[in-house]
Amino acid sequence: MTVQLRATVNGVIRDLPRDGRRLVHWLREDLGLTGTKHPCGSGHCGGCSVLVDGRVTLSCMTLATVLDGARITTVEGLAEMEDVLHRCFVEQGAVQCGFCTPGMVMAARAYLDSLGDRPASERGIREALAGNICRCTGYAQIVRAVATASEISQANHAYKEVSGCVT
Ligand code: FES
Ligand code: FES
Secondary structure (H helix, E strand, C coil), X not given: XXXXXXXXXXXXXXXXXXXXXXXXXXXXXXXXXXXXXCCCCCXXXXXXXXXXXXXXXXXXXXXXXXXXXCEEECHHHHHHCCCHHHHHHXXXXXXXXXXXXXXXXHHHHHHHHHHCCCCCCHHHHHHHCCCCCCCCCCCHHHHHHHHHHHHHHHHHHHHHHHHCCCC
């Protein structure tokens, strides 16, 4: 009997393929999650980044089959949660062609999550995004977008503490 391999993608349990495909192809071709890009296909650009159990993962370098039991989040999953990063990227002019943006957003989300309640630093942002290549923006707007998202998150957290919403 063949045991079915499964992973959770953006909160939905999915049967994993056994045909040796990379995660990026399964997400795009089978699940229609085309927000995850495939710019280089060789692990060099970061454009295919997703979160696997909260860690930034290059989906072009990852076999889908090995992800049994994993929790996968794509840029569509963050959009459903109305992640503040999306709004900040747009408002700060951090999106031009947009090809790198999903990978940038995923790497930035992992970085902000790793900070907990602490604020982001420019150095930390640049280190977190070091594996993500953008040909358009010159990075300044992207760094500003992530810093702004951090500031908004901090302000929201402080408001909740003051108003008693945080237990
Ligand atoms: S497509 Fe995966 S790193 Fe470029
Ligand atoms: S916005 Fe074009 S590659 Fe980054």
